[in-house]
Amino acid sequence: MKTGTLKQILLITDGYSNQGEDPMAMAALAKEQGITINVIGVMEKDVIDEKSMNEIEGIAMSGGGISQIVYAKQLSQTVQMVTRKAMTQTLQGVVNRELQQILGGSKTVEDLSPEQRGEVMEVVDELGETVELEVLVLVDTSASMTHKLPTVKEALVDLSLSLNARSGENRFSVFVFPGKKKEVEKLLDWSPNLGALTSIFGKLTTGGITPTGPAIREALSHFKKKRSLRSLLSRDDESFFEESV
Numbered sequence: 001m002k003t004g005t006l007k008q009i010l011l012i013t014d015g016y017s018n019q020g021e022d023p024m025a026m027a028a029l030a031k032e033q034g035i036t037i038n039v040i041g042v043m044e045k046d047v048i049d050e051k052s053m054n055e056i057e058g059i060a061m062s063g064g065g066i067s068q069i070v071y072a073k074q075l076s077q078t079v080q081m082v083t084r085k086a087m088t089q090t091l092q093g094v095v096n097r098e099l100q101q102i103l104g105g106s107k108t109v110e111d112l113s114p115e116q117r118g119e120v121m122e123v124v125d126e127l128g129e130t131v132e133l134e135v136l137v138l139v140d141t142s143a144s145m146t147h148k149l150p151t152v153k154e155a156l157v158d159l160s161l162s163l164n165a166r167s168g169e170n171r172f173s174v175f176v177f178p179g180k181k182k183e184v185e186k187l188l189d190w191s192p193n194l195g196a197l198t199s200i201f202g203k204l205t206t207g208g209i210t211p212t213g214p215a216i217r218e219a220l221s222h223f224k225k226k227r228s229l230r231s232l233l234s235r236d237d238e239s240f241f242e243e244s245v
Helices: 023-032 050-062 072-103 114-130 143-163 197-201 212-232 235-244
Strands: 005-013 035-043 067-071 132-140 170-177 185-191
Touching (some): 005 072, 005 143, 005 212, 023 035, 023 050, 023 212, 035 050, 035 072, 035 143, 035 212, 050 067, 050 212, 067 072, 072 143, 143 170, 143 197, 170 212
Parallel strands (some): 005 035, 132 170
Antiparallel strands (some): 170 185
16 A cells, blocks of 8 residues: 655644734645644643634644644653654545545445454554654744743654654654744754754744744645655655755
8 A cells, every 4th residue: 555655744832823824724725735734732831722722723623633732741742642643543544545445435444344443453553653754843932932942842852763763764844933034944954853953942032923824834835845856856866865955
């Protein structure tokens, strides 16, 4: 079964967007392009307000992904859980579509006998360990996130270590919003390792605005840019390009 590369955007935020395009519309566009958007809402002591909660859930729903609200101290395990759960959910969708082609009609995994279902889930688990994965992380650096950024950094490094235990290839990229001079800023280009973030995160400045919609739009163009560059390169040149960026 060919699944291609699984593409995810992982949005980490604590607030309601207040600049630029509607983030839910951008999330729906991502889903159309085969990119899942998962959203983690980070709390400290305060409860996230209802407006922010609705937006977090709405972005994930529009982007075909998962949303989770957590306290900062639980962030590390949540980032790993959400990424893996979304991967399984996407792969299960791929398997369901293939089953429909084989069996006809609208049959899904749930319609199979317990024994058959177990066999299918084994395939999903195996694919989860072997499929190529691209995760573009979008980190909200608005003023209210200032004290949460050290925890975000640790959570992303833990995510990298966890996913690199898989046999499948991983590529990560990290953008923050707002950036120093523009709405969105790239911190890390596609890389198999998030450890490089350790030195970068300490230099981040935080701002007052939360341009979530523009951040998602920029993330989508980064996936597209990667694909269009790949199409121009031979396989050998492509591996050189990825190592040299």
